[in-house]
Amino acid sequence: MNEMTRPLxxxxxxxxxxxVALTKRFGAFTALDSVSIKLRPGSVHxxxxxxxxxxxxxxxxxxxxxxxxxxAVLVNNHEVVIGxxxxxxxxxxxxxxxxxxxxxxxxxxxxxxMARASVPAxxxxxAERAALAAFLATMPFRxxxxxxxxxxxxxxxxxxxxxxxxxxxxxxxxxxxxxSVLTPDEADETLGLIRAMALAGRLTVLIxxxxxxxxxxxxxxxxxLRRGKLAGTGSVAAHTPDxxxxxxxxxxxxxxxxARDGAPTNEVRLAVAGLRADDESGMPALRGVDLQVHARExxxxxxxxxxxxxxxxxxxxxxxxxxxxxxxxxxxxxxADRADIRRHKVHCLPEExxxxxxxxxxxxxxxxxxxxxxxxxxxxxxWWLDLAAMRRAARDLIARYRVKTTGPEAPIAxxxxxxxxxxxxxRELSRDVDVLIAANPxxxxxFAAVADIHAQIVEARNRGTAVxxxxxxxxxxxxxxxxxxxxxxxxxxxxxxxxxxxxxVIGRCMAGH
Amino acid sequence: xxxxxxxxxxxxxALVVPGAALLASLALFGAFVALVGVNPLExxxxxxxxxxxxxxxxxxxxxxxxxxxxxxxxxALPAQLGLVIIGGEGALVLxxxxxxxxGVALDGAxxxxxxxxxxxxxxxxxxxxxxxxxxxxxRRGVNETISSLLLTYIAIAVMNHMVEGPLKDPASLNKPSTxxxxxxxxxxxxxxxxxxxxxxxxxxxxxxxWVLMSRTVFxxxxxxxxxxxxxxxxxxxxxxxxxxxxxxxxxxxAGLAGMVEVAAVHGRANAALVAGYGSTGVLVAFLARQNPLxxxxxxxxxxxxxxxxxxxxxxxxxxxxxVLVFQGIIFVVLLASEAMQxxxxxxxxxxxxxxxxxxx
Numbered sequence: 001m002n003e004m005t006r007p008l009x010x011x012x013x014x015x016x017x018x019x020v021a022l023t024k025r026f027g028a029f030t031a032l033d034s035v036s037i038k039l040r041p042g043s044v045h046x047x048x049x050x051x052x053x054x055x056x057x058x059x060x061x062x063x064x065x066x067x068x069x070x071x072a073v074l075v076n077n078h079e080v081v082i083g084x085x086x087x088x089x090x091x092x093x094x095x096x097x098x099x100x101x102x103x104x105x106x107x108x109x110x111x112x113x114m115a116r117a118s119v120p121a122x123x124x125x126x127a128e129r130a131a132l133a134a135f136l137a138t139m140p141f142r143x144x145x146x147x148x149x150x151x152x153x154x155x156x157x158x159x160x161x162x163x164x165x166x167x168x169x170x171x172x173x174x175x176x177x178x179x180s181v182l183t184p185d186e187a188d189e190t191l192g193l194i195r196a197m198a199l200a201g202r203l204t205v206l207i208x209x210x211x212x213x214x215x216x217x218x219x220x221x222x223x224x225l226r227r228g229k230l231a232g233t234g235s236v237a238a239h240t241p242d243x244x245x246x247x248x249x250x251x252x253x254x255x256x257x258x259a260r261d262g263a264p265t266n267e268v269r270l271a272v273a274g275l276r277a278d279d280e281s282g283m284p285a286l287r288g289v290d291l292q293v294h295a296r297e298x299x300x301x302x303x304x305x306x307x308x309x310x311x312x313x314x315x316x317x318x319x320x321x322x323x324x325x326x327x328x329x330x331x332x333x334x335x336a337d338r339a340d341i342r343r344h345k346v347h348c349l350p351e352e353x354x355x356x357x358x359x360x361x362x363x364x365x366x367x368x369x370x371x372x373x374x375x376x377x378x379x380x381x382x383w384w385l386d387l388a389a390m391r392r393a394a395r396d397l398i399a400r401y402r403v404k405t406t407g408p409e410a411p412i413a414x415x416x417x418x419x420x421x422x423x424x425x426x427r428e429l430s431r432d433v434d435v436l437i438a439a440n441p442x443x444x445x446x447f448a449a450v451a452d453i454h455a456q457i458v459e460a461r462n463r464g465t466a467v468x469x470x471x472x473x474x475x476x477x478x479x480x481x482x483x484x485x486x487x488x489x490x491x492x493x494x495x496x497x498x499x500x501x502x503x504x505v506i507g508r509c510m511a512g513h
Numbered sequence: 514x515x516x517x518x519x520x521x522x523x524x525x526x527a528l529v530v531p532g533a534a535l536l537a538s539l540a541l542f543g544a545f546v547a548l549v550g551v552n553p554l555e556x557x558x559x560x561x562x563x564x565x566x567x568x569x570x571x572x573x574x575x576x577x578x579x580x581x582x583x584x585x586x587x588x589a590l591p592a593q594l595g596l597v598i599i600g601g602e603g604a605l606v607l608x609x610x611x612x613x614x615x616g617v618a619l620d621g622a623x624x625x626x627x628x629x630x631x632x633x634x635x636x637x638x639x640x641x642x643x644x645x646x647x648x649x650x651x652r653r654g655v656n657e658t659i660s661s662l663l664l665t666y667i668a669i670a671v672m673n674h675m676v677e678g679p680l681k682d683p684a685s686l687n688k689p690s691t692x693x694x695x696x697x698x699x700x701x702x703x704x705x706x707x708x709x710x711x712x713x714x715x716x717x718x719x720x721x722x723w724v725l726m727s728r729t730v731f732x733x734x735x736x737x738x739x740x741x742x743x744x745x746x747x748x749x750x751x752x753x754x755x756x757x758x759x760x761x762x763x764x765x766x767a768g769l770a771g772m773v774e775v776a777a778v779h780g781r782a783n784a785a786l787v788a789g790y791g792s793t794g795v796l797v798a799f800l801a802r803q804n805p806l807x808x809x810x811x812x813x814x815x816x817x818x819x820x821x822x823x824x825x826x827x828x829x830x831x832x833x834x835x836v837l838v839f840q841g842i843i844f845v846v847l848l849a850s851e852a853m854q855x856x857x858x859x860x861x862x863x864x865x866x867x868x869x870x871x872x873x
Contacts, residue, residue, distance in 0.1 A: 317746070318746050318749055319743055319747055336749060338749035338751070339749075340749070341748075348747055350747065355741075356743050357743075358744055359740030359741045359744055360740065362740055369733075370744065370748045371748065373730060373733050373734075374733075374734070379730050382730065383729050383730050384729060385728050385729060385732075385733060387728070
């Protein structure tokens, strides 16, 4: 492993990667229609596109998860057949997924060593540990390699995923929205490092992203897909965010952010006092959170992931029991059971909606009925389900919120991420809402969906809803919040307004100083 | 129209894997009997004759199917909440014991009253056992599969203790039993056949279970809990109550099976109650893919397998228990075929895989 610690000799350059006229069909549906993409050696190439544009399909064809129906993949101008992901690894291709792939119960060290293509039958862990530590010393990432992956925060897990590919000697790195769980500083740091490695000729990089800022700042070339077809490609220097946006969305309109309408009222809708709760492993995660949200106000909660935001949202959503403190809505103690939810109209947009707010195997119609299946008109006499009424209600919501699905009967797990979030949004926002808890509501969505969902949240606020918005995206918080608080180590450490916000101070608070 | 076609396609797709598992099991069982020197084709033919070949064998089959439907519900209902309960045998035994004790204690009271009380006692005993499993699971995190299995042994021991001790009929010398039920309190046959009313009870319970799970608010909530407890909590559903009520209902079904066995077949409670209906019911529920309606035909199929055992013994000299070997083979093949579920899609386009891909 010692060769990893030395700078690589200058004569080794990263390979070029080219995909020529790739086509992939699923039944009658053409997910990828004769798309070509060319990655110059040592370049950072951004792949843009809305949800369902074919980005994932393209990458999975290159990585050997799918067999393309037509077209070829070339590494250094030689056609290669990549039948499975291990073949991709032998050709120097490595991929970092949006979803984590490390084994949670194993340590970072164990994960990395076991991921190697050839692992000796007997492993000298002390030597491996030293080698990995030396390797990590050349990286700006600080990861506790002896910690079980399950104990790492999302940001650290993502770093470990990237480090793993570098450790596996990937020369062509494909990153699927690598920064969606990172703080802005971490994102810049990570992308900066990857770009530096590309500039040094050590890596060829393809980044799937939704963030124009990252494309403009870190990519050399850009390719835009739309509905499975190539919409445009070229040098980033020749593009502006506006021109990229136009390529991405084509003719469809972007929902403009709703104008803020009126100031927050003095009525305290949601009052959190001295709230304490433990995390999954029984360690205290919330250590006395005090927070108030007024009617017609969006309070943004900023913080580095793993500082108690997840637990705060879970307690508010009724998914976790508090160990101390109180929750009040409309001045009354709030237990987050069905009666309280209904009486106080508290709704949620949790992160990873398919995991947190949906039953994947149930239909879109059933998932949309979670809030109202036990009341008229969906339930007759309070106990008999009117399935026809459920379908009608779902059709109405599908149309109003433009959910792309084959129909109300389709299992919700068959929808794309953006459409799952739209379906949840339809369920949670189509009714009267007094308090809305939103956690990373646009995580992993394309920017048209982001604008749309942001507009919906602001509209709800304008109607008088008290919104608590927990997000790892500071830009999102600064754009939407009336008031901004920073959470660190389970307490609120700072409060400001977007207008008065000092990014240095916020950054310092997020970092826990 | 599209919905009907889709439902039909889904039904056919759902039938493919269990059907193939059944055929594979038949082939393996054929190999097994060939090893002991019996012609498999002859076995198949006799099994068919013993199970469905005549009106007589049909009646035998249906009589055995009645308790199987009820014990299968004991597994299929909690499965909607994602629980794997295999304690139907224990609930059946306790239900039979409670029903017999009630019937004997109320001797002399009006028939309708005693029958009702026996049914309620059987259901209450089963509900207490399996509901207790649900409560242990919810309050203490005890694995429901293990606890339901172990509680079955306790239930059988309790039954043995009672029929050999406090409830023993002094006249039952060789086979300790409770006192026999008076003739009037026994469940009679359906008009024109030898099959008792328990079959009707079982079918009604299966239909009711299906309606409960697919068409009522309770069932919807239960399926939410089974599909994703986080989403159910977010919707404010009382997860613990749903869990305990559903397991109690499941236990009540198996307890009712015990009452039916006592009141329609044995006329008293004794060790004959431990006839394997509970464990075969688990098999029925799995082969029915936990669908309460599908439980009915599958229970009849297994009733037939059980009914054919006698014929195999008489005609081919195979032990009566050979059919248990067949059942065992089915269970193993079925569990193995679970891995195939979802991979066989004959009537629907291949789905787009979710983005989370496995690193090789």
